Amino acid sequence: MQLTDINKTFGGRGADAVQALKDINLSITSNEFVSLIGPSGCGKSTLLRLVGDLITPSAGDVRVNGKPAHEARLKREYGMVFQQATLMDWRTIRQNIELPLEVMAWSTDRRQARARQMLELVHLGEFERHFPWQLSGGMQQRVAIARALAFEPALLLMDEPFGALDEMTRERMQLEVLRIWSQTRTTVIFVTHSIPEAVFLSTRVVVMSARPGRISAIIDVDLPQPRNFETREDPRFFEKITEVREALRRDEARGVALRAATS
């Protein structure tokens, strides 16, 4: 995936216009796990939606596997998982996973087989016939992930999917996502607020700063794979967390100085 000179402004040309993103350039190769981290308002969710062609850039170019983002969306190359699982209340768990496959007009047999396969992947096989209200938040997110991966998209876009979960469920889900990522070999772009989460999951962490949204640092996380609970105790893990935190703090300081200088 390639982002070239992306700029995004909301609110037209008037005085109220907000520049959400400025001169974003980013290149992501397949099988990477890239996190976007930054303070609120730095445009990370906007950037994710730009990649997924849910919004269009004011300037610049988004390419996925050589195709423009719009074409990639029409070719169903994106799987998306948001903070709310957004499952359909009136469908069973298996039917929820089948939803994108129905939209893509897969045959009934093929759909059901794939849905069952995905259920096994996220360890929810026995909940096939349950309804969303019968599942906990963490389980619903697993269904959302299964649904997003059902049609084997090239790119998995996740926007703070574990934001609404408690700490322990979060850590379990992080391991789940890593396991699924290694099994399916998709490319993942993951938006998060949490520095440890970003470092634990990613091969690279993209640090963004706000007003306007920019990429201020890209940090390689060369911790060994597969990551597990031992990784959390590795001293290099803490070094990386500190590195990311420093990058974020540098931006904050720079921002404060800038505002002090211009006021």
Add this chain to the structure above:
Amino acid sequence: MNQRLERWLPALAVFVIVLVAWEGLVGAFHIQRFLLPAPSLIWTTFWRVLPDLALATGYTAGNAIGGLVLGAALGVLVALATARWTVINEGLMPFAVAVNAMPIIALAPILNQWFGLQNPFSKISVVALLVFFPVMINMVRGLTQVSPAALELFRSYAANEFIVLGQLRLPNSLPYLFSALKVGASLSVIAAVVSEYFGGTQRALGQFISQRAGLFNFPEAWAGIVVACLLGLGLYGIVVAVERAAMPWRR
């Protein structure tokens, strides 16, 4: 089973107490039967007038159900049309909400004259009109008030408008629709009975009640009123049963 019984027990107790108190008060204060008959008198009267009452109830029930189905069908169709073309929606909705707040039942005498007193459609049209507005308004809400996250999800699947309608908007609107139908069920009996007060065939529940009341034959009038209430409850119960069948995912 026991749990269900426990839930209904307080209401049942109140019902029985009210009946007994009613009976007792009428007896104790020697209230004249033309003012307020005792439940026991209504009961015996009911069995006496059953043949006429049954015929009248059948006619009125037919009007109520016919109007309910007609009004609901039109309401759903118009809602589908206005949700699709939002321009119509914005133009029509304020009027629909305003008309819904008006006493549409006041049109009953006019509609009676338009279609003819003896024509059952004069009564069905009043019912349909009363049912149409809540159904249409609720259906439009159900079709348009879908979560933005869900719309983004379908966009990520590159789904066209028809798929979004069938897979998201319509299922989303079912609770709204049934909520309006429950209101409509009660309204339909009220509208059918009241529109019959203004004239038409004598074999109608509204006529049964108003004529008996006019002749001060209150025990028979009350028998009719009780049946009208039961009819309203029955229709409501049917809608609830259909709702449970149509939405098995509700807890």
